[in-house]
Amino acid sequence: MEGEFLKKNAEKNCPANPRLGKVGGQAVMEGVMMRSPKQMATAVRRTDDKTIVVRTQPSTTIRSKYKVLDLPLIRGVVNLVEMFKLSFSTLTASTEMMGLEEELQAEEPSKFEKWLEKHFGKSLLNFVSAIAMVLGILLAMGLFIALPAFVTNLIFPDELDGDFWMNRLKCLVEGVMKVLIFIGYLYFTSLMKEIRRVYMYHGAEHKTIFCYEAGLELNVENVRKQSRFHPRCGTSFMFVMVFLSIIVSIAFIPNVWGWLRVLLKLLLLPVCVGLGYEFIRYAGKHDNALVRILAAPGLWMQRITTREPDDDMIEVAIVATKSALHEEFADFEIPYEEEYLKKKEEAKKTEEEAKKTEEEPHAGEGIQNETP
């Protein structure tokens, strides 16, 4: 099935198609972020009244400013750093756009929350999210670097350290363990309800990009028919990187163990990231046996990281795409979040005023009744 999909994709891969690779995207909380060379747009469905709201910002990369950062290998590392920064900020933005904060504000805060607010205010929130990020990075390093190294050292006794082939086998075992940990991590997170919804939006993002690249009209029906497995996905990128790091460790550091090995691996990480990015770029423009073989594991991984979206999610992804490509979809009216909030505020005001005028004639009676 994957082969067939890649073949179909290859037909679209002719360089004559200017739409190919023009938009990229990312799933967020209850929404999708799409990015064109001009601007990026995050579309989120609010949890309160289910309206879709959009935030846009110009698409910028530091690589266009400093040509040295756009050189092969370097651009991959720069891209990854920018991608991490961007995903973090769009994820944060999406949680704001959902409208949960307003819902929470409507509820009476507990004594403990009031105390926290009074003593720490906004800085506490920033502090907590900074700690969460550091813990996340530590967890990732522990899971994907320290744990495999530790377990491999337990399996292979020290006496064999000098043996050339045994060392290479040790590297292979460590690498396979990494892949299994990575797959397990993705699988177990996909069992959580919120993450599963993000993976559904991820599916909607891929389908919408396929639909756009095929030159079809962007509507729910056309998007639903597309494949949810996309060869230029970030998941494929991660997998190619893990794969490369195994090859690099077998080729370059088979005889070093312990902390020095961890350090060397960290130093070689940018090399793997750079090479992985070049591969994904190449894979997006070519179709041959090598590309198909190397892209296959990444596409299999998408069986975990994407799910069939429902029509409401597809709708959000379409809004994000049209907003990001506004020069192409000039007729489309972007449902800006700002305008939505303004309208909501106005509606609230008129409602309050209507209530006041309604209550006023009875106000006097109320007072009379209360004073005997």
Ligand SMILES: [Zn+2]
């Ligand atoms: Zn993807």
